[in-house]
Amino acid sequence: MSGLRERQKALRRKAISAAAVALFQRQGFRETTVEQIARDAGVSAPTVFNYFGSKHEIILEMIKEADRRALVDVHTRIRDFDDPIDALCHLEHILVSYALHVLPPALWRELLPLVLVGGNGGLPEAYRQMNRGLQAEIANVLRELQAAGKLRADLDVELAGFLLNDYSHLQLLRLTASDELDMQAHSATVRATTRLMFEGMRA
Known part of the structure; x- marks a missing residue:
């Protein structure tokens, strides 16, 4: 029963x-x-x-579940990548794919400006609290790559996790600016920027 x-x-x-x-x-x-x-x-x-x-909790629970499923997927496959840039691009791709699976582009267009620049209604702070957990999980993925010798030993994984997560939000906002999602262009931009972050600008 x-x-x-x-x-x-x-x-x-x-x-x-x-x-x-x-x-x-x-x-x-x-x-x-x-x-x-x-x-x-x-x-x-x-x-x-x-x-x-509240209606905010409906959204947050769906996003949290999408992030959880994405991270399970990433942890399952992360050691399969020889190239750390491939691993980081896969991480971003999986997070975005699950995000778009639970919420349509039009809704992300409305929510992401609230998340990125703040606003009233309760969503931004509640989302940021949840997002801190996601940043920590991304940092754990980076630690796995670091332990495997694919990232430098002195890398600040907490800062790198913050930057990758922040960048992913910005790219998701750009991607969902239209209902016609250009995933090919999105992936190319993510790869180029990830390579720049990974290799740096030092001569």
Whole structure:
């Protein structure tokens, strides 16, 4: 019986998330209310609050799960790359792929300026708290590459993780500037910039 109850809860949670994303995409994140999400999900507003607490938490949970899945993928494959630039480009590609899987480009276009420059409504600070965890995980990936002798031993992996994560946000914003995603151009830019960061500008 408890197994059935858990499955029902999971289905209800999924229905709330799906209704929220559809509304966010159709009318914008800021314009969407919890009452509208509840209506479209076929539940009451208190039920939405029981599951998520706020519409911000719906977004954050989806992004957090996408990041978690991406990092599992990266840790599984990271030692397969002989070239550290290939490894770092794979890291960025996987993070962006999972991000676009959970949220459509139009929604990222609305959310990323809030994340990058701040704003009201609660999303920026909550997102930044979650993002600090992602930076730490990226630093752990860099430590793996460092331990394998593919990055220099004195590299500040915390700073490098911060820079890579910050750069990935900026590239995601550029990528989602249009619904027609130019993944080929995006990948080429990421590779060129990653090579520059990796090799430096020193003569």
